[in-house]
Amino acid sequence: MLIRIVRMHFTEAGAEEFLDIFQANKEAIRNFEGCSHLQLLRDVNNPNTFTTLSHWRNEECLNNYRKSELFGKVWGQVKTLFSERSLAFSLEKFIEL
Numbered sequence: 744m745l746i747r748i749v750r751m752h753f754t755e756a757g758a759e760e761f762l763d764i765f766q767a768n769k770e771a772i773r774n775f776e777g778c779s780h781l782q783l784l785r786d787v788n789n790p791n792t793f794t795t796l797s798h799w800r801n802e803e804c805l806n807n808y809r810k811s812e813l814f815g816k817v818w819g820q821v822k823t824l825f826s827e828r829s830l831a832f833s834l835e836k837f838i839e840l
Contacts, residue, residue, distance in 0.1 A: 745802055748834065749829060751795075751829045752791065753825060760820075764821055769783075775808050777805070778804070778808065
């Protein structure tokens, strides 16, 4: 399993628009082949900063999503709302207690 984390900083107006975009597309993203989990987190100290956490069967599934029309549409809308550059990275479980 691959865990994908994307941290995004928005303008105040951009945060509201992002939430609308996320709400409209979350089911399609969550139901994309290979995605088993999708979660949206909000920064405790900065309400305009959000992080998505998603679980993917493998890197191929994540890459298929990143090449998809759905991703192109959603990311194309979201990236125009940033107040600063986003941070994205992939992780795998290493030690679980």
